[in-house]
Amino acid sequence: MKSPVDILKAVRSFRYAGAGIYNLFRYENNARIHLMACLAVVIAGVFFQISLTEWMLITIQIGLVWAAEAFNTSIEKLADLVSAEYHPVIKVVKDTAAAGVLILAISAVIVGGIIFIPKVLIWF
Numbered sequence: 571m572k573s574p575v576d577i578l579k580a581v582r583s584f585r586y587a588g589a590g591i592y593n594l595f596r597y598e599n600n601a602r603i604h605l606m607a608c609l610a611v612v613i614a615g616v617f618f619q620i621s622l623t624e625w626m627l628i629t630i631q632i633g634l635v636w637a638a639e640a641f642n643t644s645i646e647k648l649a650d651l652v653s654a655e656y657h658p659v660i661k662v663v664k665d666t667a668a669a670g671v672l673i674l675a676i677s678a679v680i681v682g683g684i685i686f687i688p689k690v691l692i693w694f
């Protein structure tokens with residue numbers, strides 16, 4: 571009887587996704603900026619000993635921004651393949667995909683501000 575779950579296929583999918591993550595941080599400038607911002611937030615989280623709930627909120631925000639960056643990069647690559655020349659529709663496609671990243675990045679900054687600003691203000 572054929573197994574209902576193809577483990578090898580799942581492992582291969584993980585490998586492909588891993589290659590995607592590697593390419594994202596290796597070649598995409600914005601993804602590297604988000605990686606550095608993430609490291610800064612994790613260091614700040616450890617320094618200020620933030621709560622479990624705050625860690626969960628920050629983890630969700632980081633995941634959302636990275637996922638948006640991955641989708642944005644994927645759309646950009648596909649758009650470049652579809653039309654290397656300037657095209658007004660490609661402009662809308664790329665600008666809208668970038669807007670998705672920006673919206674989630676702003677939300678991450680707001681959440682980070684709500685968590686960290688009161689902790690910094692205690693010093694003053």
Ligand SMILES: Nc1ncnc2c1ncn2[C@@H]1O[C@H](COP(=O)(O)OP(=O)(O)OP(=O)(O)O)[C@@H](O)[C@H]1O
Binds near residue numbers: 599646
């Ligand atoms: N083929 C195109 N047709 C129309 N506008 C384009 C085209 N390529 C890029 N653009 C415009 O330039 C902007 C930047 O596009 P680009 O692909 O260089 O993205 P990027 O964010 O600089 O990413 P990367 O540096 O990773 O390639 C787009 O948001 C869009 O406004």
